Amino acid sequence: MAIRALVVGGTSGIGYAMASRIAAETSSSAVIISGRTEPKNMPHTNIEFRPLDATSMHDIKEYTNTFKSAQQQKLDLLIITQGIMTTAGRTETPEGIDRKMALHYYGRQLLIRELMPVLTEDAKVILVFDGRFGTPANLKWDDLDLKKHYGLGTSANHCMVMNDIMIQFYAAQQQPQGTTKRHFVHAWPGTVKSNLLRELPWYLQPVGLASKFISVSADTCAEYLLNGASKCAAAGNAEGRFWSNIDNKGRLIANKAIWNSEQMKTVADHTWALVDGTSTGSKS
Numbered sequence: 001m002a003i004r005a006l007v008v009g010g011t012s013g014i015g016y017a018m019a020s021r022i023a024a025e026t027s028s029s030a031v032i033i034s035g036r037t038e039p040k041n042m043p044h045t046n047i048e049f050r051p052l053d054a055t056s057m058h059d060i061k062e063y064t065n066t067f068k069s070a071q072q073q074k075l076d077l078l079i080i081t082q083g084i085m086t087t088a089g090r091t092e093t094p095e096g097i098d099r100k101m102a103l104h105y106y107g108r109q110l111l112i113r114e115l116m117p118v119l120t121e122d123a124k125v126i127l128v129f130d131g132r133f134g135t136p137a138n139l140k141w142d143d144l145d146l147k148k149h150y151g152l153g154t155s156a157n158h159c160m161v162m163n164d165i166m167i168q169f170y171a172a173q174q175q176p177q178g179t180t181k182r183h184f185v186h187a188w189p190g191t192v193k194s195n196l197l198r199e200l201p202w203y204l205q206p207v208g209l210a211s212k213f214i215s216v217s218a219d220t221c222a223e224y225l226l227n228g229a230s231k232c233a234a235a236g237n238a239e240g241r242f243w244s245n246i247d248n249k250g251r252l253i254a255n256k257a258i259w260n261s262e263q264m265k266t267v268a269d270h271t272w273a274l275v276d277g278t279s280t281g282s283k284s
Contacts, residue, residue: 190248
């Protein structure tokens, strides 16, 4: 079946592999990949590149406004994979957001919110980050963007848990008895052969080298995640559950924390206040 997909972070690694797999399934599908640098090799003629700096809330707003203003078919699939692997401490963007958190959480949520109007009624949204781990009890509710309590482990945990909360936030807006049945997936890719390993400092390169012996290819990971997201979305929607956390084989992760409406609203309100305070334009 022909689909229209947008893959942010699709210029390399898992995102590129997912975009390539979607484009290869049927020549009538249309795939847009976005990131900072256009890939040297565009493997299929039905893949289009559009530049985007996903660390910038301002750039994301301009990108999504342009996307929404164009007369085009709606998106069946939104995949968000951008990321960075670094041991640097808090490194703020010009907008005052830690660069890792901008890529792994804030920019992702701004993309979803702003592109919601161009998603089909049964679209799937897949966040590739870490839908398996994360410790809800360690969430610092009074410092969600970690201006005061920043640490590598703490920032990673916040991005994991807040992405979990937000897929449930969006899922709660779907209509079990109506027509809007979009499904929101937070995926854990596991250990994947990726260019991200090159960003590790020299003293951790042996760790990256060792991981290559236990990691899968980006293409294999893409297959697992795409197939798993489709199966879990179908099963979840049939149950009236419009969110799923999946593991590196595409299997549903059970026993995830369930967030109440007040907790979801707290995280959503914080997120919109921060991204709207740094970007231009109003919410959709």
